[in-house]
Structures are given as C-alpha cells and as structure tokens.
Amino acid sequence: MPVASSKASWPRPASAWRNSERAQIAYARSAGLIDASSGSSEGQSSGPKSLTTANLIQLNQAYAQAVSNRIMAEQRWREASGTALLNQPEVLSNAAVQVLIQERAKAQAEYAQNAKRYLSGYPGQTQAAAQIETLNNQISRIASGIRDGVRQQYQIALSQEKALERDLDKLKGTTLTEQGRGVQANILRREVDTNRALYDALLQRYKGVSATAGVSSNNVSIIDRADPPITPVSPRLLLNLALALFTGLLLGVAYVVLREHFDDAIRSSEDVETELGTSMIGLVPMLAAGQSPNTELQKVRSETSEAYCALRAALELATPTGAPHSLMVTSTGPSEGKSTTSYALARGFAQIGRRVILIDADMRKPAQHRNLELPNKFGLANLLARQATLQEVLQHTTTPNLDFISAGPLPVNPAELIAGLGLAKLIDQIKDDYDIILVDAPPVLGLADAPTLASHVDATLFVVQANHARGRQARIALTRLKARAPMWSVRC
Numbered sequence: 001m002p003v004a005s006s007k008a009s010w011p012r013p014a015s016a017w018r019n020s021e022r023a024q025i026a027y028a029r030s031a032g033l034i035d036a037s038s039g040s041s042e043g044q045s046s047g048p049k050s051l052t053t054a055n056l057i058q059l060n061q062a063y064a065q066a067v068s069n070r071i072m073a074e075q076r077w078r079e080a081s082g083t084a085l086l087n088q089p090e091v092l093s094n095a096a097v098q099v100l101i102q103e104r105a106k107a108q109a110e111y112a113q114n115a116k117r118y119l120s121g122y123p124g125q126t127q128a129a130a131q132i133e134t135l136n137n138q139i140s141r142i143a144s145g146i147r148d149g150v151r152q153q154y155q156i157a158l159s160q161e162k163a164l165e166r167d168l169d170k171l172k173g174t175t176l177t178e179q180g181r182g183v184q185a186n187i188l189r190r191e192v193d194t195n196r197a198l199y200d201a202l203l204q205r206y207k208g209v210s211a212t213a214g215v216s217s218n219n220v221s222i223i224d225r226a227d228p229p230i231t232p233v234s235p236r237l238l239l240n241l242a243l244a245l246f247t248g249l250l251l252g253v254a255y256v257v258l259r260e261h262f263d264d265a266i267r268s269s270e271d272v273e274t275e276l277g278t279s280m281i282g283l284v285p286m287l288a289a290g291q292s293p294n295t296e297l298q299k300v301r302s303e304t305s306e307a308y309c310a311l312r313a314a315l316e317l318a319t320p321t322g323a324p325h326s327l328m329v330t331s332t333g334p335s336e337g338k339s340t341t342s343y344a345l346a347r348g349f350a351q352i353g354r355r356v357i358l359i360d361a362d363m364r365k366p367a368q369h370r371n372l373e374l375p376n377k378f379g380l381a382n383l384l385a386r387q388a389t390l391q392e393v394l395q396h397t398t399t400p401n402l403d404f405i406s407a408g409p410l411p412v413n414p415a416e417l418i419a420g421l422g423l424a425k426l427i428d429q430i431k432d433d434y435d436i437i438l439v440d441a442p443p444v445l446g447l448a449d450a451p452t453l454a455s456h457v458d459a460t461l462f463v464v465q466a467n468h469a470r471g472r473q474a475r476i477a478l479t480r481l482k483a484r485a486p487m488w489s490v491r492c
Helices: 011-031 051-081 095-114 123-211 237-262 269-276 293-298 303-316 338-351 368-372 380-384 414-419 422-430 449-454 471-482
Strands: 280-283 326-331 356-360 394-396 402-405 436-440 459-464 487-491
Touching: 011 123, 051 123, 095 123, 269 280, 269 471, 280 303, 293 303, 293 338, 303 338, 326 338, 326 449, 338 356, 338 368, 338 402, 338 436, 338 459, 356 368, 368 402, 380 414, 380 422, 414 449, 449 471, 459 471
Parallel strands: 280 487, 326 436, 326 459, 356 402, 356 436, 459 487
Antiparallel strands: 394 402
16 A cells, blocks of 8 residues: 655654764763864864864973974083083084184284293283183183073973973863763764754655655545543552551561571570570670670760669579579670679679679680789689799789789690589688689580589589570570589570
8 A cells, every 4th residue: 555755754853863962062061072063064074173182282292392392402411511611512513602703813822922032920921821710711601601601591392392291281181071071062063963864865755756646546544533641540559558558567577477386596684584494684785886894884874884883783692592693794795794793793892882792704805903903913713723822823903802813824625624613612611711713714515614613613604695696505604514413594
C-alpha cells in the first residue's frame, strides 16, 4: 500500500538539530569554552579548538625560542668568562677599543724611543708613562663593560626563559582542565553533527517525495484518534504500600524468631537467671571506651561508683556473717570486666575500713598493677615458685587499708603453679591479717586456673558482660565452677 509522507512529520529532526545546537552553545558558554578554530560549518576545523590551546601553542613557541636564546647567551657568557678581557672577540671588534689600542701602541713606541735618550725620571717620560697607564685603564674599563653586557644578556635570557616556563606550566594546567570540560562539548558537538546529517537526509527525501506527490494518489486516512489515559496505569500506590507493609512485617517476625532461636547472648537480668539458673547479685554499667576505672570510681556520684557500692553492700548481706572472707572474681572469657570489678570491690571495702588484700592471679594477662599504678617486677608467680617471700612481693597502695600482690613476670607453667599447695598456704598465712581477700582469677573457658582457684576461696563472683557473653559458654563455665565453691553472678 503506498504511503505519502506527511508534511508535519519532517520538521521534528530540524527542531532536534536546533535544540542540540542550542545545548552545545549553552554548555560552551557555561564552561567558558571559546572555539578558536577556523573551521567550516560542517564541523571540520583547522587550528586549535580553543583560545587556551591557541595561547598554549604560541607560548610554547615563545618558550622554545627563549630556551634557544638562553643557550646562545649562556655559551657566549661561558666563552667570555673563560677568556682574557683583551682576547675576547667582542672587545677586539669594538671601535673604541681599537682606537685606544692604536693610541697606546703609539704612546708606547714614543716612550721606548725617548727611553734611549732620557732616564725614567725625566718629566717627559713620566708624563708618557702616565698616559700609557690611562689608556690601559680605559681599555680595561671598556672591556669589562663589554663582558658585563654579555653576562647581563645571559641573565635577561635566563629570566625570560623562567618567566615563560612558569606561564607555560599554568597554561598547561588550564588546558588540562579545559580538556576535561571539553569531553561533554565533544559529545554535544557529535550530537549536533548527527542531527544535522539526519535532518539533511530527511529534508532531501521530503523534497523528493513532494516532487512525486502529484503522480501517485494518497490513500492514507485517520481511522481512530488516540486519546491519552485519564489515570496512570502504574505505579499502583495502595497496592505497593500494602505489599511493602506485609513484607516488612514478615521480615521482622522472621528476624525475631531466628534471633530468639539461634542467638543466646545474655542481655538482661532475666537472661542471667533463665540461661544460667543462678541468682544475680549486682548490675554494673559498662565503662565507655577511653574511660579509666580510677577516674570513674573517684567520682562519688557517678553511675559506676554507685553500682559498685551497691554490689559491695549486696556482698555484705549475702551471708549471715557478712561478706565472704576470701572471694574470687572470674568470668567466662576475657575482657568481661572481672579485673575492674576486683579492683573496684577491693577499693570499696578498703574505704569503709576493712583490711583488704588484692591478689592478681591472672598470670597470663595481668592488669591490676596498671589499675593501681604499681610495678610488676615481683609477684605471685615468684611467691608460688618459691623465688621470693611474702614480704618481698607484698605492696602497699595509696588507698589506706589496701595491700596488693601483683601477678609478677609471666611464668612458663602458670597452671602448675596454681595447682600446687603454694596458693592454699598463702591464703592460710594471710587470713588473720586481712578482713577481705580478693583474688582476680583468669577466665574459666580454655584454662584450668579458675576451677583450681575456686577450691581455695570461700566464694566465687562470676562476671557476665551483657551483649557479649553467650548462654551456652557461660553454662559450661558455671558447670566447671559449681562443684568447687559457692557462686554469685554480676552483670556488666
């Protein structure tokens, strides 16, 4: 079926061409791009594409000429500086120097001729010698001026080269920046060329069809006019919101179920009693990163200080006879706050008048000597190995009523030292001198020290860090300790 082109269909490429050309010009104005090429209307250009590139080419040519001039001037200066003044070509070719040399030669000839008849002190000879000296000074002065002129020319050429080099470096940076902006300009230019070529092709075809329009009949007719929709088909807002709400609820419920089923982390006081099956004696807030136990405990009204005071009071009321005489502090794993709890309890009991000794029994990772700011040269390891006496390892702290035995140097076999009879003898030896004996023990899991230490003390305080300790691991640790000594738990 023959189809005739409609006149209203072909101007669209023309508008696309005009719009793309306007977009190209607008971008060039906003980016500060000025076309300096002497190109034709078809996009073929000769010469640089921008003023910056044109200036760069001219400046590069000037810089090359300046380098050449500087090299020539430098060569002339080197020759002049390495040659005697009167042997330099510039001096010998100077007209004034030539005249003075001739006059000096004439004066020297007359002086030599008169020297045959007169003595050197003769007034005429003295005057001739002074004239020769004057001529020599004039020649030297002119020659020095010529050589200084050569040096000045070299310095001027060098300054020009450096100035052009600085300008060239700046212009290079500007050119590189302009090249980055020119990428979009090239894209727009290619779009203009494409639209122009499409418009020319369609215009030529339209003219050919128009020429033959009278020969063939046009049987194109409009059957039904298209109407735009009144309401949008997509997106369906209410349906999408309902699906999103349902999916969110489903994912939330699934997350809660999976977390309750697989995550056995201890997070609250109820979790301690439910997961571990033991009572909780205290709750202590966890220190923030960078906070020092000493600093927080010195603040009487801080949350940490108040919590440890409550924990100390709970220990006082834990048994009918008050706080246990000997108390060990341990935890499931490292970094759960057992060392801080041991230090805070020892400091608290000492401040209310109790005689307290703090023993750092964690000989693998000691920390109490840093809390008390005391040396760790000799300690429990030396005492249990019978390398030192109690008096040699016992240290008095700045807190009244508080003494300290550090862990000492790291031994090769800490488990064997703990398993020996030395620790039991030590506690038996000091039990009459102190009201409270606090032992900072290593973690339970993976080590044999804590269960052994639990058999030598009256009670064990088990520290559980919230959101860190796992219920299964804590239960395993408690199983190892329950057969050894009474126990309370504290959550940090």
